[in-house]
Amino acid sequence: MSRDVAIPNEPANAGHSKDVLSRLMFQALEGLEFGIVIFDAEAAGHPVVYVNPTFQRITGFQVEDSLGRSCRLLEQNDGDKSALATLRHALSACQPCRIELARMREDGSQGWIQFSLSPICSEQGVTTHLIGLVQDISAARQTLAHLEQSESRLRTIMVSVEEGVQLWDENGCLIYANPASRRQLGMLAEGQEQPHLLGEESVPLLDERFPDQHVLSTGQAEKEILMRQERPDGSQGWIRLNAHPILDQETGRLLGAVTSTADVTDTVEQEQRLERLAHYDALTQLPNRVLLADRMRQTLARSQRTHEAFAVGIMDLDGFKPVNDTYGHKAGDQVLREVAGRLMALVREEDTVARMGGDEFALLLGGFVTTQDCETVLQRILNSVAAPYLVNGEVVRISTSIGATLYPDDRSDPDKLLRHADQAMYQAKQDGKNRFGFFDSGLEQRHKANQGTLHKIGEALGKGELVLHYQPVVDCRQGRVVGAEALVRWQHPVLGLLSPAEFLPLIEQDDLIVALGEWTIAEALAQIGRWRELGLEIDVSVNVSARQLHQREFAGRIQGLLGNAADGTARRLDIEIVETAALEDINAVSELIERLRVMGVRIALDDFGTGYSSLIHLRRLAADTLKIDQSFVKDMLDDPLDLAIVEGVIGLASAFQYRVVAEGVESIDHILMLLELGCDHMQGYAIARPRPADEFLDWFRAFRPDPVWQLASSPRLDRADFQLLLAEANHRHWVDRVIACSHGQPAEEPLAMDYRQCRFGQWYYGKGMTRYGKRKDYLALGSHHREIHELAERLRALAKTDRVEERDAMECKLHASREHLVERLKRMRWASMVSPALDRSEHDKQ
Numbered sequence: 001m002s003r004d005v006a007i008p009n010e011p012a013n014a015g016h017s018k019d020v021l022s023r024l025m026f027q028a029l030e031g032l033e034f035g036i037v038i039f040d041a042e043a044a045g046h047p048v049v050y051v052n053p054t055f056q057r058i059t060g061f062q063v064e065d066s067l068g069r070s071c072r073l074l075e076q077n078d079g080d081k082s083a084l085a086t087l088r089h090a091l092s093a094c095q096p097c098r099i100e101l102a103r104m105r106e107d108g109s110q111g112w113i114q115f116s117l118s119p120i121c122s123e124q125g126v127t128t129h130l131i132g133l134v135q136d137i138s139a140a141r142q143t144l145a146h147l148e149q150s151e152s153r154l155r156t157i158m159v160s161v162e163e164g165v166q167l168w169d170e171n172g173c174l175i176y177a178n179p180a181s182r183r184q185l186g187m188l189a190e191g192q193e194q195p196h197l198l199g200e201e202s203v204p205l206l207d208e209r210f211p212d213q214h215v216l217s218t219g220q221a222e223k224e225i226l227m228r229q230e231r232p233d234g235s236q237g238w239i240r241l242n243a244h245p246i247l248d249q250e251t252g253r254l255l256g257a258v259t260s261t262a263d264v265t266d267t268v269e270q271e272q273r274l275e276r277l278a279h280y281d282a283l284t285q286l287p288n289r290v291l292l293a294d295r296m297r298q299t300l301a302r303s304q305r306t307h308e309a310f311a312v313g314i315m316d317l318d319g320f321k322p323v324n325d326t327y328g329h330k331a332g333d334q335v336l337r338e339v340a341g342r343l344m345a346l347v348r349e350e351d352t353v354a355r356m357g358g359d360e361f362a363l364l365l366g367g368f369v370t371t372q373d374c375e376t377v378l379q380r381i382l383n384s385v386a387a388p389y390l391v392n393g394e395v396v397r398i399s400t401s402i403g404a405t406l407y408p409d410d411r412s413d414p415d416k417l418l419r420h421a422d423q424a425m426y427q428a429k430q431d432g433k434n435r436f437g438f439f440d441s442g443l444e445q446r447h448k449a450n451q452g453t454l455h456k457i458g459e460a461l462g463k464g465e466l467v468l469h470y471q472p473v474v475d476c477r478q479g480r481v482v483g484a485e486a487l488v489r490w491q492h493p494v495l496g497l498l499s500p501a502e503f504l505p506l507i508e509q510d511d512l513i514v515a516l517g518e519w520t521i522a523e524a525l526a527q528i529g530r531w532r533e534l535g536l537e538i539d540v541s542v543n544v545s546a547r548q549l550h551q552r553e554f555a556g557r558i559q560g561l562l563g564n565a566a567d568g569t570a571r572r573l574d575i576e577i578v579e580t581a582a583l584e585d586i587n588a589v590s591e592l593i594e595r596l597r598v599m600g601v602r603i604a605l606d607d608f609g610t611g612y613s614s615l616i617h618l619r620r621l622a623a624d625t626l627k628i629d630q631s632f633v634k635d636m637l638d639d640p641l642d643l644a645i646v647e648g649v650i651g652l653a654s655a656f657q658y659r660v661v662a663e664g665v666e667s668i669d670h671i672l673m674l675l676e677l678g679c680d681h682m683q684g685y686a687i688a689r690p691r692p693a694d695e696f697l698d699w700f701r702a703f704r705p706d707p708v709w710q711l712a713s714s715p716r717l718d719r720a721d722f723q724l725l726l727a728e729a730n731h732r733h734w735v736d737r738v739i740a741c742s743h744g745q746p747a748e749e750p751l752a753m754d755y756r757q758c759r760f761g762q763w764y765y766g767k768g769m770t771r772y773g774k775r776k777d778y779l780a781l782g783s784h785h786r787e788i789h790e791l792a793e794r795l796r797a798l799a800k801t802d803r804v805e806e807r808d809a810m811e812c813k814l815h816a817s818r819e820h821l822v823e824r825l826k827r828m829r830w831a832s833m834v835s836p837a838l839d840r841s842e843h844d845k846q
Contacts (some may be wrong), residue, residue, distance in 0.1 A: 035134030211243035313363035376825030400435035541574035570600035630664020
C-alpha cells in the first residue's frame with residue numbers, strides 16, 4: 001500500500017533503535033482515523049511519496065495511483081479548481097493551508113473532505129516534505145447545512161409571527177429582536193420617538209423593571225405580565241409579556257433570557273367593553289345595579305372599620321314621562337344623559353351615582369359628618385335636576401323626588417338600605433314631589449302593620465263585605481239623571497260602613513287593588529243589567545287604579561268581563577282613568593283607550609286638572625268625558641284661580657267636544673255658577689250622596705229637579721262676561737281674608753286696603769269700567785264697594801281692641817254687605833245673558 005519513506009528530523013529515542021522507532025511510527029500512520037498524504041518538497045512538482053490506508057478510503061484513490069502524482073490527484077470536478085489552486089500555491093511556497101473539496105462517492109452521493117497542509121522542515125530550516133491531513137467532513141457539512149436550513153426556517157418564522165421575540169445575553173444586552181418586536185416595543189430607527197411601556201397606575205416602565213432584567217437577576221420566569229403602552233401618536237395599547245431564562249443544559253449556567261411579547265390591545269379593549277356592559281348603563285355610562293351592589297358592599301365594610309357615615313339614596317324623576325311622550329324617546333334619552341351629567345358634577349369622585357333603570361337613579365354618598373351635610377348635597381341635586389332642559393329647541397322642566405337612609409343610623413344590609421331609601425322616595429312623591437325625605441323606621445313599622453290590614457281587606461273581598469254605592473250624575477240644565485258613579489265601601493262587621501279613604505290608600509301599591517278593580521267592574525256590569533231589567537237605562541262609571549290600568553292584560557280582562565255580561569251592557573259602562581295615571585305611559589294608554597272604545601266602553605279622565613296634560617296629550621287620549629277635580633269645584637266660589645281653572649277645563653271640553661262633569665258640587669251656588677259657565681253635568685252632596693243600589697233606584701224614581709236651577713236655565717254666560725264671575729270670586733276671597741286676619745290668622749300676602757288697589761277695584765276701575773261703564777247697575781257697584789272697604793277698616797281697628805261684641809257685629813255687617821254686592825253682580829250676569837245683544841251694543845258705543 002506504500003513504500004518506505006524516510007521521515008526527516010526523526011527524534012532520537014534512547015529506548016529504541018531507529019528501525020524500531022520508524023516501524024512504530026509507520027504502524028501509527030497506517031492506523032490513523034484520518035488520511036495522511038506526504039509530498040516531497042524538494043522534488044520537482046512535489047510528488048506524493050506516501051499515503052495511508054485511510055486516505056485511500058476517504059478519497060477513493062488507490063495507493064498505486066497516488067504515489068508520484070502531484071496535488072492534481074485530488075481534482076475531481078470543476079468546483080475543486082479554486083481550492084486546488086490554493087493548495088498548489090501553498091505547495092510551491094511551502095506554506096500551510098486548509099481547503100475543502102467536494103467528492104463524489106462510489107455510490108454516487110455527494111461527500112466533502114477537508115485537506116490541511118503543513119510543511120516539515122530539516123534541522124537547517126529547509127522544507128523537505130509537506131504533510132497533508134485529510135478528513136471526511138461530509139457529516140459535519142450535512143449537519144451544518146441542516147443547521148443553516150433550520151436557522152433559515154427559524155428566521156422566516158420569526159419574521160412571520162405576530163408575536164414579538166427578543167433574545168438577551170447574560171449582561172442584559174439585546175442580541176436579537178424580530179420585526180414584530182420592533183413594531184410592538186417601538187424599536188424604531190434612530191431619531192424616531194420611542195413609545196413607552198406603562199406599568200401599574202400608568203407609570204412609565206423603567207429599564208430595570210422590564211422582565212428580562214428580573215429574569216437575569218433571579219433566574220426565575222416571568223409570565224403573563226400585562227402592560228399599557230403609550231404610543232407616539234398619543235394612543236394607548238396593551239402588551240402581554242412572558243420572559244424565561246436560557247440555561248446551559250450541562251452546567252446549568254445562566255446564558256441569557258428570551259422574552260416574548262404580544263399586542264393584546266383588541267382583547268383588552270373587548271374585555272373592557274364587556275366589563276362596561278356588565279357593570280355600566282349603556283345610555284348614561286353610569287354604574288348599573290351590579291356595580292352599585294359591589295360598591296355598597298365595599299362601602300359598608302369600610303364604614304364598619306372606620307365608623308364613617310354614608311347615605312344611600314333613590315331618586316325618581318317627576319314629570320319625565322310627559323317629556324318622553326311629547327318629544328319622543330330620543331329626546332327622553334337626551335334628558336336622562338343630561339341628568340346623569342348633572343349628578344356626576346355634583347358628587348365627589350369617590351361617590352357613586354347609578355342608574356337603576358327607566359328614570360330611576362341611586363346615590364351612594366359619603367364625606368359628611370352631620371345629617372345637615374347630607375341634606376345640603378340632596379338640595380343641590382334637587383336644584384340642579386329642576387333647572388331647565390333644552391329639548392328639540394324647546395325648554396322643558398322636570399323635577400325629582402329623593403329618598404335617603406343614613407348608615408350607621410340605619411344598620412341594615414345593602415339590599416335593605418336600598419329598599420328603605422325607596423320607601424322614603426315614595427313618601428317624598430306622596431308629599432308633593434320635587435323634595436327629599438329620609439327613611440323613617442316608624443314608617444316601616446306602620447308598613448308591617450299595614451300588611452295585616454291588607455290581609456283583612458283581601459278576606460273582606462272574598463267574604464262579600466265590600467259593596468258598591470252609587471252617586472248620581474245629573475244634567476242640572478235639563479233636570480234629569482244621566483248616570484251614576486260606582487264607589488266601593490267596606491261593610492265592616494265590627495266598625496260598620498267604611499269609606500274608601502279608610503282602606504283604599506293601603507292597597508294602592510298592592511296587587512289587591514287589581515283584584516278589587518276587577519270585582520268592581522264585574523259588579524257594576526251586573527247592576528247595569530239588573531237596572532235595565534227594571535227599565536232604568538243609565539250610564540255607570542267605574543274608577544280604575546293606576547296599577548290596574550297598566551296591567552298588560554287589562555284590555556283582555558275587560559273584554560272577558562263584558563263577555564259574561566248581558567248584551568248592550570258595554571255601552572252603559574264608563575271607565576274612569578285618573579289623569580296622572582294616564583300620563584305615566586301615554587302611548588300605551590292611548591292604544592288601550594282605542595281598544596276599549598272598539599268594545600263599546602266609554603272613557604272618562606278623572607280628577608282632570610291635577611296632572612300635567614297638554615293639548616297634545618288631550619288629543620291623543622281621545623276620551624269621551626272630562627271630570628273636573630272636586631278640589632277646584634269646591635273652592636271656585638272664593639278662589640279666583642280655581643274658578644279660572646274650572647272655566648278653562650270647560651272650555652277645553654267644549655273645544656274637543658267632550659262631555660264635562662263637575663265633581664264635588666256642595667251647594668246651590670256651585671250648581672248655578674257651573675251652569676253659567678256651561679257645565680251641565682254634575683255630581684256632589686248638593687245633589688245626592690252615594691247610596692246602595694236599591695236605595696238609588698228609590699231615589700231615582702222620586703227625583704225632581706230643584707226649581708232654583710231654572711234661574712240659570714237661560715242662555716249660558718258669554719265668555720266676554722266671565723270677568724264678572726272672576727270679580728265676584730275675587731271680592732269673596734278678599735272679604736274672607738279680611739275676616740280671617742281680624743281673628744289673628746296671618747295673611748298669605750299683604751292685604752290691599754285701598755278700594756282701588758284690591759283685585760276687585762283694579763277690575764272695576766279698569767277693564768270692567770271699559771265694558772260696563774255706561775250701565776247704571778254697574779256704577780252703583782262702586783259706592784257699595786267703597787262702603788265695604790270702610791267696614792273692613794273699622795273691623796281691623798276693632799280687632800286690635802277687646803271690644804269683642806262690636807267686632808262680631810261689624811264682621812256680620814261686612815259679610816252681609818259682601819253678599820249684597822255679590823247679588824248685584826249675579827243680576828248683572830243674568831241681565832247680560834238675557835239681553836246679550838243689547839249689552840254688546842252698549843259696549844260698542846263706548
